[in-house]
Amino acid sequence: MEFEVIKPLLNDTGKGKIVLLILDGLGGLPMEEGGLTELEAAKTPNMDMLATKSMLGLHQGIRTSITPGSGPAHLSLFGYDPLKFKIGRGVLSALGIDFDLQKQDVASRGNFCTVDEEGRVTDRRAGRIPTEITERLCKKLSEEINIPGVEVFLRPVKDYRFLLVIRGEGLKSNIEETDPGIVGEKPLTAKAIDTDSEKAAEIVQEFIRQAEKVLKDENPANMLLLRGFAQLPDWPMFPDVFRLKSIAIAMYPMYRGVAKLVGMNCPPASHDYIEEFEMLEENWDKYNFFFLHIKKTDSYGEDGNFVKKVHEIEKVDALLPRILALDPSVLIITGDHSTPCAMKSHSWHPVPVLFHAKTCRPDGIASFGERACLKGGLGVRFPAYDLMSLALAHAGRLDKFGA
């Protein structure tokens, strides 16, 4: 929902607590014709019981047919339409490795690559070198590169990918990428797209000149390419937009990062999902919005491990009574996207949602699963970024539109 529509309707009753329980990559597919999905196969007596008193449906994180990445998928669940609120790739890379990005920092996603004697790219990924080599190269570059007036940070991400951050005064990130996108071409120049970004572009160009010298005798990663120059966005913050004191309880950097990006409180990461439930209980009186993130459903989806994904869902179901004992006004159980074991990757399939509140008009459906959700009151392609305003309505926090 557009923030301009919601904001004037928000009352100051401070009523009602909202829990957003995300089982990452929850949506699934049958492994064979006629089979059940992961959620359908899981024994979830608590979710099924709750379903009878809830609204079900399937949400879309971004739009029909679009497979969401983790960053935009969570942004959407937090009420931010990811087509309007775009996170630059450089910033996403920083969030994903828990790099503490500051305002004015210019972040970029980097690839180590291979070039020939004439400087033409022969492999854009340097033979997909392992993370350990990228680690060593980042360290070497950090030690040898020196650009007066700015700090330069290099951090390995995964395989041939790394994060570059430039910290200084008056930097803007509207800079063209240097990746030519094909082999046989030289890396492009990191040109400023507007005058405000000229200073940063010059620094990036100097960085590349120095990096070229540092890397020239390495093999195969003797050069680098930079993409997705970006800065922390200047967005309306979640606690202001929705008038909610919010806390993010998550183990992994990306999810904590997106939550921080919209201004949620992020206590230190939990170590396992049991500890996450404990943190929820301990913080119950201090907040009125709780984002609780369970990672492993997605990991097992990516592995294609159907049995373990099912088991993760069952473990969360078993802990559900602890949330219900807190008596939240609104409890949303869903995923950020689908990660069907059958595909071993994120997918575009809509994601099952269980939306529970005392003011729900029940669907009369007694189980939580993809096919059951087809019949639910939320419908089959509910925009994920509308879940927040619906939660506010059911929490009693939204006044009438017009008289």
Add this chain to the structure above:
Amino acid sequence: MEFEVIKPLLNDTGKGKIVLLILDGLGGLPMEEGGLTELEAAKTPNMDMLATKSMLGLHQGIRTSITPGSGPAHLSLFGYDPLKFKIGRGVLSALGIDFDLQKQDVASRGNFCTVDEEGRVTDRRAGRIPTEITERLCKKLSEEINIPGVEVFLRPVKDYRFLLVIRGEGLKSNIEETDPGIVGEKPLTAKAIDTDSEKAAEIVQEFIRQAEKVLKDENPANMLLLRGFAQLPDWPMFPDVFRLKSIAIAMYPMYRGVAKLVGMNCPPASHDYIEEFEMLEENWDKYNFFFLHIKKTDSYGEDGNFVKKVHEIEKVDALLPRILALDPSVLIITGDHSTPCAMKSHSWHPVPVLFHAKTCRPDGIASFGERACLKGGLGVRFPAYDLMSLALAHAGRLDKFGA
């Protein structure tokens, strides 16, 4: 549907009559877990019979999670997206009490309030004085205030609220409100926001100066606050947009007011719902669009009186054969919003719709109720402002788009 899309497709066959039967606040909720909603509990043999030959679904008046006020909710049913066609608060107040607002009139919603000796607001609602006191104060102000060149109208609305209308030449309503929004502050100045509104702003300021003197010895309502300065909107009119000769049959001012706002014919108000059905029959040959408004379903919803709301629905169901005997091309039975007895207020819950036409693709559902509508062909979040174009299509009034 956007008017620009519809207008070029409208043919001039003049075919088909459309009836929009609104049971105000129709949508409901069960009173207890596992219970039925008002509409589900009501015995509606005629609607159930009609359902088998109709499309069902649930509409949203404004957007997901937004609780519609009566004005915007009806505007939406008339085909006007209420986020694009906004009715100012002052105009809404005028519609609600049947004040005959003219073009150029500047209307504002007023509160009587209490101020201390230094003029600081101590109670923005003057202890919620009853309507009778507001009536007396409006009369007193009307008699004593004199501003050369303009007419000033004051009308009680309800409790501490009143309507102020200023009538004169060359007035525009882009004026800042005087309500500081919190106690402890003085009322703000009614400043013009653009130069066109300067004349009206000066008149409002003069009105406030005089009102302050008239009210100063009253207790507790010794001052007033003004909000929502507005004028009649300059919108495309319903009969032009949809090429329909239209009539509004309603008992209450707000509904007649919104219908008038979009250019429908509004004969004098009926006295009860039986008379409304008589008016429908008497006017059948003269019009091809009939808006028939039943109020009491909403009133009993607001009262939380489940039994009486159910009974109102049943009374309308019993009269349905009189509409069917007229053989309309399209009959839409729905509400403007939900008013669940369980909540005693308007709510954001989608509203059941029964859409009947000979060209309907039937859903195969044999009852009219919230859960039955979940399975219907209109879906679970049909935009209310698309019902009109769907009615035009089923009436045979919309030509093909493209060759």
